[in-house]
Amino acid sequence: MNAPQKIKQFINSPSGNVGDVVVYFIGIGGIGMSALARYFKTKGAMVTGYDRTVTPLTQQLEAEDIDVHFEEDINMIPKNADVVVYTPAIPSTHKELVYYKENNYTVVKRSDVLQWITESSYDICVGGTHGKTTVTTMIAHMLRDSGYGCNAFLGGIAANYQTNFWSSDNNVDVIEADEYDRSFLKLSPDIAVITAMDADHLDIYGTLEEVENAFVAFTKRIHKDGCLISKYGLNRSEDLTAATHYTYCYDNKEADVYADDIKVEDGAYKYNVISKDWELYDVELHMGGLHNIENSLAAITVCKYLEIDDSKIKKALKNFKGIHRRFEYALKNNKHVLIDDYGHHPAEVKAALTGVRSLFPEEKITVIFQPHLFSRTNDFADEFAKSLDIADEVVLLPIYPAREKPMEGVTSQLILDKMQLPQKQLLDKNAMLDWVKLYKPQLVIMLGAGDIDALVQPVKKILEL
Structure with a gap:
């Protein structure tokens, strides 16, 4: 029985115990990858993985008895893996990915595994x-x-x-x-x-x-x-x-x-x-x-x-409470409102700000926005500027690169220069926190798909003081 057949038989088994199945994830901390890791863990497979950095999600996976390591190290990977699942965000030069491919393991994308799971x-x-x-x-x-x-x-x-x-x-x-x-x-x-x-x-x-x-x-x-x-x-x-x-x-x-x-x-x-x-x-x-x-x-x-x-x-x-980072209230009291949102496309930014305006029509809206990807910023600078102009005040953070290398001439300044809004500025993360501490804006929405979520709690603490 080859590896895909073994995995498919495992998937279709009610108990999941068709032999010992070992699944390894490269990029296990990704939101889609972690869902698959939890799926295989629930069905009784041995699940381990790599990710670049420790995050609350990787910590949760570890708490669920899924081993995760954070170094590219072929000495730390399972040599008996039945299938290796990787995310397209992982570079082709990743040492572990290269090892598995060169040694003829079954190496597939997350989408392939979802296809196997959903066939029946x-x-x-x-x-x-x-x-x-x-x-x-x-x-x-x-x-x-x-x-x-x-x-x-x-x-x-x-x-x-x-x-x-x-x-x-x-x-x-x-x-x-x-x-x-x-x-x-x-x-x-x-x-x-x-x-x-x-x-x-x-x-x-x-x-x-x-x-x-x-x-x-x-x-x-x-x-x-x-x-x-x-x-x-x-x-x-x-x-x-x-x-x-x-x-x-x-x-x-x-x-x-x-x-x-x-x-x-x-x-x-x-x-x-x-x-x-x-x-x-x-x-x-x-x-x-x-x-x-x-x-x-x-x-x-x-x-x-x-x-x-x-x-x-x-x-x-x-009784639906929503999704973390989808118009999520991080703080809401009679002094301050802090909303955390994953919006990273101009249409999402527009929708989020229009939504804020509908709920708080009389309030001054302050946006802290972290552009995601150099390519997306370059492609949609005009559209981002137009969407952000819906707010009353905008603080732009530097671009979060994710999988990309810098593009010449593409920075957050590109968006800032195209905005019509008078109250706008570009600050790094530390300067942004200092600015929040100084001005304590009443209604803040933090937007972006990068690591801006790590700044939500520091901003919340400042506003609560």
């Missing part, structure tokens, strides 16, 4: 250039809370459960379908959701047209009797097809599903959901941002398609 399950796959993590987590929570049950592979930490993975006896998988590196084209959804098809990951796709082509190809992978739920008004909407197709939009009655009579009461949204086939009244969402009302429409439509009871849908949504 009912799959709800959520794709989109932004919004997919929130929608995926909402759906998974609502299926779990309602008693329907699902296995969840999330791209964020669900605040209700403090994890990005859980299992269920019901053979239904809710999966965040990642468009990066075209990974989502290895999935075959029974239900697919598309939240957005904006230009992103142009280092992979090159053009917006190629991004759109990939999403069209994603819909072609939906099972012949499956369902597609897509944001109303997407480009190429005529090419997005499935046996059953619903569109959704929070404020356009031309969509198949839309929100009506939206109110803000005690920091929560209350609204009705109107569909061409059904209606759901008195829905309550305790998660900031009008875009999250829209996200909830996609999740509700999935639940209605699965014929979950209305009262269970409303109860689940009402």
Whole structure:
């Protein structure tokens, strides 16, 4: 039996103990990788991994008896690994990755493993250039809370459960379908959701047209009797097809599903959901941002398609606590509000700031934004500037490079120079903390997908003093 066959047999075994299975993860601290590591650990495999730095997530994995090391060292890796899983963010020169490839181990990407896992399950796959993590987590929570049950592979930490993975006896998988590196084209959804098809990951796709082509190809992978739920008004909407197709939009009655009579009461949204086939009244969402009302429409439509009871849908949504770093309140009292958000694309920045403005229309909005990737900053400098101009005051941090090397002439100054907002500045991390200490802004939203999250607690402590 070769390694992929052994792993597939292990996956399809109810108990998971088909022989001794050893799985090694290079980049185990990534949000998607850690979900897979937890999956294999839950099924009884021996799971270990490498990551570059210690993070709260790697510490949680270690607390769950998953060994993690932080040095590129072939003396620390399992030589009996049945499969080695790596993330595309890992450079091809990584010593451990090179060793495994040169010695003919089964070395696969995370997307390959997700394909193996989902081949024999009912799959709800959520794709989109932004919004997919929130929608995926909402759906998974609502299926779990309602008693329907699902296995969840999330791209964020669900605040209700403090994890990005859980299992269920019901053979239904809710999966965040990642468009990066075209990974989502290895999935075959029974239900697919598309939240957005904006230009992103142009280092992979090159053009917006190629991004759109990939999403069209994603819909072609939906099972012949499956369902597609897509944001109303997407480009190429005529090419997005499935046996059953619903569109959704929070404020356009031309969509198949839309929100009506939206109110803000005690920091929560209350609204009705109107569909061409059904209606759901008195829905309550305790998660900031009008875009999250829209996200909830996609999740509700999935639940209605699965014929979950209305009262269970409303109860689940009402007690949904959100996702870490998705419009998450790090501090909220009568003096200060501090919001932490993962937004790193211009559309996400715009959605987050529009959401803040809808909830706090009279407050001065201060944004602390860390651009993510030199390529994304270069591609979208104009769009970032326009989105950030929605705020009243902006502090830009230096670009977080992630997997990239610097690009000549590309710094956060590129965005700053294009902004029309008078109150704007570029500060390093220490200078930003000093500035917060001096001015103590009342309403702050911290945005970015890099390591800005490590600054949230220091900012919170300053504001609490």
